[in-house]
Amino acid sequence: MTPAPLHFAGERLLLDPAGALVWPAAQLLAVADLHLEKGTAYAARGELLPPWDTRTTLERLAGLLRRWRPRVAVALGDSFHDDRGAGRLAPGEASRLAAMTASAHFIWVLGNHDPSPPEGVAGEPVLEYRLGGITFRHIGKAGVAGEICGHHHPKAMVPARGCAVSRPCFVADSQRVMLPAFGAYAGGLDVRHPAIAALFPRGGRVFLLGRERLFSFSLGQTRAGAA
Amino acid sequence: MLGTLPEPFAGWFAGRGWAPRPFQLDVLAAAQARESVLLIAPTGGGKTLAGFLPSLVALHAAPREGLHTLYVSPLKALATDIARNLARPVQEMALPVSIETRTGDTPANRRQRQRQQPPNFLLTTPESLTLLLSLADAPTLFGGLTAVVIDEVHALAGSKRGDQLALGLARLASLAPRARRIGLSATVPHRRALLAYISPDGSGGARLIEAPDGAPPALSMMLPEGHLPWSGHMGLAGAPAILERIRQAGLTIVFVNTRAQAELMFQALWKLNDTTLPIALHHGSLELSLRRRVEAAMAAGSLRAVVATSSLDLGIDWGGVDQVIQVGAPKGVSRLLQRVGRANHRMDEPSRAILVPANRFEVLECEAAMLGVAARELDGDPPRPGGLDVLAQHLLCMACSAPFHPDAMYAEVSRASPYAGLTRQDFDAVLRFVEDGGYALAGYERYRKLFRDSEGRMHVRGERIARQARLNIGTIVEAPMLKVRLVGKRGRGGVLGEVEEYFANLLSPGDTFMFAGRLLRFHRLHETVIECSEGGAGDPMVPAYAGARLPLTTNLADRVRALLSAPGSWDAFPEAVQEWLRVQKARSRLPGRADLLVETFPRGDRHFLVAYCFEGRNAHQTLGLLLTRRMERFGYAPLGFVATDYVLATWSAHPPHDIFRLFEQDMLGDDLEAWLAESSMLRRTFRNVAVVAGLIERNHPGAEKTRRQVTVNSDLIYDVLRRHQPDHILLRATRADAAGGLTDLGRLAAMLARVKGRIRHMALSRVSPLAVPVLLEIGRESVRSAGSEDALLAEAEELVAEACAENDPYVPRVLRPNLVRQRRQADLFG
Known part of the structure; x- marks a missing residue:
C-alpha cells in the first residue's frame, strides 16, 4: 500500500489507498462515513442484509490503526448509520471498538445520520474539530478554506480502454479534501453530482482507491469527453 | 376422439363459415374428461379459442357465479387483447360469462371489486397471479376454480417467470385440486418438459394434443447489392432492397436483433423513402403509448411496414401481415419460425419471409437456419432447475396469505416441475434465508421476516413485511x-x-x-x-441495452459447422462466400464439426489467436476473459480480445505457443474462481438474484424519486457475503444463473470437454480469410482487456500523463463502449 502525499493548508498530508487521510506531523488519522450497523438498520426494516458490515469496517479500521499508530483518530461523521447504532453493536464488535478507542484518542465528529454522541463508546464527540489551520467537518461548506470533510461518499468513473472503471475516491483542491466513505455498506455518489461539484467550483483532483495505490485524475477527466 | 360441438356453438361456427378444427374438439373432449392438456399448434390456428371453448361450453350448460377459468399470459397486452376477442362470441351467443383482466395496470377500485365479485374468466400475468395468491382471501377467490389456461407456455417455461408461474400453479392446485389445466404452446423441442410443466402433479401426466403444422414457410435469402460485407451486424446495406420489398407488399414486419439496430434501420429506410410510405418503429424501450399507437395503426391497416425487435415476437395476432423480413442473423431456428409465423396467420397458406444477412458469416447462418426450418429441427435449452431466488420470493408471498407448515409446502413446491428435483436441504436453506437471512453464526433473531409457531407453522412477521413482499413481486430486474x-x-x-x-x-x-x-x-x-x-x-x-443480443443457439451453430466442413454444400452460397471459403481451405483449414480450429499469426507488432468455437457471444466473452488471464500467467502479455457469435480473437505482445495447454479444462478451476471474484457479470447476476429473492428491495413506497440514495449497493453486499459465507444460498443461486445467461459457463464447459484432444492448431504467417471478420470487429465492438480494473486505471492514468502537457486542460479521447456509430458503419460498408 503506497500512500499519496498531498500538500494542503501548508501541511504535508498522506492519502491512504484504504480510504483514510493521515497527517503525520499531528499523528492524526481521519476516516469518513463508517456507517457502522447499517446492516442491522436495514434488517430492522425487513431487508436482511448480511450482518458482517460492522465487522468488516472495524477490521479495516484496525488495520489502519496498526499501520499508522496515530495519537488521534478522527471519524468524520456518520460513524453510525443511525443514532441508536452504537446500542446495536454485537458484543464482539463493541469490544473490538473499545480496544481501538483505547489505543488512540477518538474524535467523533457528529453527522446527519448520528447527530447525538454514540452511547457507550469512548472518545470525544464534537460538532467540528480544528487543529492548526485545518477544520474537520462532516459536511463541507462552500467558500471555506482548510477543510477536511466527508458526507457525500464521492466516487468517480474513469474511462479506460473502452470501458469505464468506477471507484470510491478522494476529491481535493487547494481549499478542501473530501474523503471517500469508509463503511463496508456505504455506497457512492458520482463526483459530477452538483452536490459535490459545487464544493469544487474550480475543479480539482480525484484519487481513486486501488488495491495497492491511488490513481490520480483531474476532476474533468472523470467525464466521458467527446470522442 | 372426435366430439361434436353443442349448440349454440356449432351454429355460431357455421354462421361464420367455420368448421371447428379437430384439435379444438379434442381439447374439448379432454377437458370434459377433466384431463389436463398441452396443446401444441402453430400461431393463427384457433389455439386460444381451443383453450377457452371448454369453459364457454361448460358455463353455457351450467351458468354460475364466481371464478371459473383463470388465463395466464406472459404479456399484459395479450391478456387485454384476448379479453376483447372473447367478448365477441360471448356477446353473439349471449353466453352468461363475465370476463375481466387483472394486471399491474388495473385500477385499485376494480381490483377491490374483483376480489369481492370475481368474474367467470380472469385474464392475468404470472406476477399478478402471485400477488393474488399472496392475499389472505386467496382460498375463497380460487376455491371454485375449474380451469387454468396458460398461453405461450413455451415462452414462459424455462425462464424465471416460468418458475414463478409454476409455483403459483402448484399453489392453485392445492387451493382448487379439481382444476384442470390447458397449456397453449408453439412447437418446441422439449415436449416432455412442457408436459411435466403443465401436469398438475409435475409427472408429465397431461394429454398432448397436436395440431398439424401449417404449410411450410416460404423462406428466401436476399443479399445486399454489390460487395458482400465482411463484418458488421446492422445490415444497413440491405436498406434499398428491403424498401423495394416493402413497396411490393401490403404490410411488412422488418425484424431486427437489437433496439440499436432498429433505430438505425428505421433511419436508413426513411432516408430512402421518397414516396413516404408509412413505416413505423417498435421496440421495448419506447414509451408504452407510442408502441400502442403503432400497434393500433397496424391493426387498422394504415401502415406499410414496422421495424421491430422481439417486442413483436409474441402475442397479438396482427392478421394482415403479408411478409416478414429478418435483417441480420436469425440466431436460432425456433426464433426464426416464431418471427416468420407473424406473417399470414392462416394455417393453409405459407408464411413468406426473407432473410437479409448482414455479413459473410451471417450468410452461412441464414442458410443453416433455412435448412433447420426445412428439417423442423427446433432449438431451445433443455429445462433447468427452478431458481432458488424465485422460490424465496414465493415462500414469503405464500406466508403473506396464510401460515404454512414447511413439510406441506415442500410437498406442494415439489409438484411444480421446475422444482421436482429440489432437495429438502435446499428447500430448508431457502426457507431459512427468508426467515432470518440464513447467515451462519450471526442470526438476526430480532429481525426475522418469518416466525414459527408452536406447531411449526411459518407466519409472516407483521403487515409491513407483507406489504414489502407484495411490492417486490416479479422476476424481471431491469438495469437502471x-x-x-x-x-x-x-x-x-x-x-x-x-x-x-x-x-x-x-x-x-x-x-x-x-x-x-x-x-x-x-x-x-x-x-x-x-x-x-x-x-x-x-x-x-x-443507445444500446445490456443483454440485448441473443447468442447463436447450439443447434444452429452445429449446422453452421456442418456447412463449413462440407464443401459439397457450398453451392447454395453466393460466389463471394464460396471463394472466401475456398481460399480459407487452401491457406489454413476449415473448422471441423467436432474439433476446434485455433489459428495463430502475427500482424503488426501483435500476435493474434483466433479460436473458431461457434458457442455464441456470451460463452466467447467468458472464454476471452479466462483465456487472457491464463495467457497473462503463461507470460504471453495479452492486450485484449474480441468475441463474436462464431469466434474469439485475442492479441498479445508475445506469440502464444502452447495452445493445447491454454485450452485445457482446468481453466474452469482456479482461473474461474479468481475471475468470479471480480467479474462484473457475476455482480450483475448477484444483483438480480438479490432483488428477486427479496434481499434488496426494489419498490419502497415513496422512494422512487430518491432511488439513488435508498438503494443499497449490491456490489458491496456481494463482497461482504463472499468473504464471510461463500456457500450462502444466494451465492449458490448466483452461480447457478451464471451457467447460462451472460456468462454461459455451461456451454463453455461442454465445449472444453468436447474438444479435448481435438484442437487443430494452425500457425500461420498472416491472417486467414475466415479471421478477417473478427479482426474488423476490433475497435468497433467493446474490447475488454484481461487486465484487472487496477491495471486499467493505471493505464488510463499513464495515458493521461503522457498526453498532458503540464497544466494543459486536456479531455481524453474516449472509446464509447456498446455504442454503434453510424458513420463508422457507413465507412465499413462503403
Missing part, C-alpha cells in the same frame, strides 16, 4: 433506466421512452443521439430524466 423527454420551446413535451443509465453518463450537452426514430439533441440530465430537443447535428450515438 432513465426516461427520455422532449423539451420544446414551449416547455415540456412527451416522454419518448427509456435508455440505460450508463448511456446518459456518456452524453455531454449538445451531443446528438438517435432514439424513437428521431435525431435528438441532449440538453441535460434532470434527476432521472434525460431532457432533449428535436434536431441535432453531427455524428449521432445510438
Whole structure:
C-alpha cells in the first residue's frame, strides 16, 4: 500500500489507498462515513442484509490503526448509520471498538445520520474539530478554506480502454479534501453530482482507491469527453 | 376422439363459415374428461379459442357465479387483447360469462371489486397471479376454480417467470385440486418438459394434443447489392432492397436483433423513402403509448411496414401481415419460425419471409437456419432447475396469505416441475434465508421476516413485511433506466421512452443521439430524466441495452459447422462466400464439426489467436476473459480480445505457443474462481438474484424519486457475503444463473470437454480469410482487456500523463463502449 502525499493548508498530508487521510506531523488519522450497523438498520426494516458490515469496517479500521499508530483518530461523521447504532453493536464488535478507542484518542465528529454522541463508546464527540489551520467537518461548506470533510461518499468513473472503471475516491483542491466513505455498506455518489461539484467550483483532483495505490485524475477527466 | 360441438356453438361456427378444427374438439373432449392438456399448434390456428371453448361450453350448460377459468399470459397486452376477442362470441351467443383482466395496470377500485365479485374468466400475468395468491382471501377467490389456461407456455417455461408461474400453479392446485389445466404452446423441442410443466402433479401426466403444422414457410435469402460485407451486424446495406420489398407488399414486419439496430434501420429506410410510405418503429424501450399507437395503426391497416425487435415476437395476432423480413442473423431456428409465423396467420397458406444477412458469416447462418426450418429441427435449452431466488420470493408471498407448515409446502413446491428435483436441504436453506437471512453464526433473531409457531407453522412477521413482499413481486430486474423527454420551446413535451443509465453518463450537452426514430439533441440530465430537443447535428450515438443480443443457439451453430466442413454444400452460397471459403481451405483449414480450429499469426507488432468455437457471444466473452488471464500467467502479455457469435480473437505482445495447454479444462478451476471474484457479470447476476429473492428491495413506497440514495449497493453486499459465507444460498443461486445467461459457463464447459484432444492448431504467417471478420470487429465492438480494473486505471492514468502537457486542460479521447456509430458503419460498408 503506497500512500499519496498531498500538500494542503501548508501541511504535508498522506492519502491512504484504504480510504483514510493521515497527517503525520499531528499523528492524526481521519476516516469518513463508517456507517457502522447499517446492516442491522436495514434488517430492522425487513431487508436482511448480511450482518458482517460492522465487522468488516472495524477490521479495516484496525488495520489502519496498526499501520499508522496515530495519537488521534478522527471519524468524520456518520460513524453510525443511525443514532441508536452504537446500542446495536454485537458484543464482539463493541469490544473490538473499545480496544481501538483505547489505543488512540477518538474524535467523533457528529453527522446527519448520528447527530447525538454514540452511547457507550469512548472518545470525544464534537460538532467540528480544528487543529492548526485545518477544520474537520462532516459536511463541507462552500467558500471555506482548510477543510477536511466527508458526507457525500464521492466516487468517480474513469474511462479506460473502452470501458469505464468506477471507484470510491478522494476529491481535493487547494481549499478542501473530501474523503471517500469508509463503511463496508456505504455506497457512492458520482463526483459530477452538483452536490459535490459545487464544493469544487474550480475543479480539482480525484484519487481513486486501488488495491495497492491511488490513481490520480483531474476532476474533468472523470467525464466521458467527446470522442 | 372426435366430439361434436353443442349448440349454440356449432351454429355460431357455421354462421361464420367455420368448421371447428379437430384439435379444438379434442381439447374439448379432454377437458370434459377433466384431463389436463398441452396443446401444441402453430400461431393463427384457433389455439386460444381451443383453450377457452371448454369453459364457454361448460358455463353455457351450467351458468354460475364466481371464478371459473383463470388465463395466464406472459404479456399484459395479450391478456387485454384476448379479453376483447372473447367478448365477441360471448356477446353473439349471449353466453352468461363475465370476463375481466387483472394486471399491474388495473385500477385499485376494480381490483377491490374483483376480489369481492370475481368474474367467470380472469385474464392475468404470472406476477399478478402471485400477488393474488399472496392475499389472505386467496382460498375463497380460487376455491371454485375449474380451469387454468396458460398461453405461450413455451415462452414462459424455462425462464424465471416460468418458475414463478409454476409455483403459483402448484399453489392453485392445492387451493382448487379439481382444476384442470390447458397449456397453449408453439412447437418446441422439449415436449416432455412442457408436459411435466403443465401436469398438475409435475409427472408429465397431461394429454398432448397436436395440431398439424401449417404449410411450410416460404423462406428466401436476399443479399445486399454489390460487395458482400465482411463484418458488421446492422445490415444497413440491405436498406434499398428491403424498401423495394416493402413497396411490393401490403404490410411488412422488418425484424431486427437489437433496439440499436432498429433505430438505425428505421433511419436508413426513411432516408430512402421518397414516396413516404408509412413505416413505423417498435421496440421495448419506447414509451408504452407510442408502441400502442403503432400497434393500433397496424391493426387498422394504415401502415406499410414496422421495424421491430422481439417486442413483436409474441402475442397479438396482427392478421394482415403479408411478409416478414429478418435483417441480420436469425440466431436460432425456433426464433426464426416464431418471427416468420407473424406473417399470414392462416394455417393453409405459407408464411413468406426473407432473410437479409448482414455479413459473410451471417450468410452461412441464414442458410443453416433455412435448412433447420426445412428439417423442423427446433432449438431451445433443455429445462433447468427452478431458481432458488424465485422460490424465496414465493415462500414469503405464500406466508403473506396464510401460515404454512414447511413439510406441506415442500410437498406442494415439489409438484411444480421446475422444482421436482429440489432437495429438502435446499428447500430448508431457502426457507431459512427468508426467515432470518440464513447467515451462519450471526442470526438476526430480532429481525426475522418469518416466525414459527408452536406447531411449526411459518407466519409472516407483521403487515409491513407483507406489504414489502407484495411490492417486490416479479422476476424481471431491469438495469437502471432513465426516461427520455422532449423539451420544446414551449416547455415540456412527451416522454419518448427509456435508455440505460450508463448511456446518459456518456452524453455531454449538445451531443446528438438517435432514439424513437428521431435525431435528438441532449440538453441535460434532470434527476432521472434525460431532457432533449428535436434536431441535432453531427455524428449521432445510438443507445444500446445490456443483454440485448441473443447468442447463436447450439443447434444452429452445429449446422453452421456442418456447412463449413462440407464443401459439397457450398453451392447454395453466393460466389463471394464460396471463394472466401475456398481460399480459407487452401491457406489454413476449415473448422471441423467436432474439433476446434485455433489459428495463430502475427500482424503488426501483435500476435493474434483466433479460436473458431461457434458457442455464441456470451460463452466467447467468458472464454476471452479466462483465456487472457491464463495467457497473462503463461507470460504471453495479452492486450485484449474480441468475441463474436462464431469466434474469439485475442492479441498479445508475445506469440502464444502452447495452445493445447491454454485450452485445457482446468481453466474452469482456479482461473474461474479468481475471475468470479471480480467479474462484473457475476455482480450483475448477484444483483438480480438479490432483488428477486427479496434481499434488496426494489419498490419502497415513496422512494422512487430518491432511488439513488435508498438503494443499497449490491456490489458491496456481494463482497461482504463472499468473504464471510461463500456457500450462502444466494451465492449458490448466483452461480447457478451464471451457467447460462451472460456468462454461459455451461456451454463453455461442454465445449472444453468436447474438444479435448481435438484442437487443430494452425500457425500461420498472416491472417486467414475466415479471421478477417473478427479482426474488423476490433475497435468497433467493446474490447475488454484481461487486465484487472487496477491495471486499467493505471493505464488510463499513464495515458493521461503522457498526453498532458503540464497544466494543459486536456479531455481524453474516449472509446464509447456498446455504442454503434453510424458513420463508422457507413465507412465499413462503403
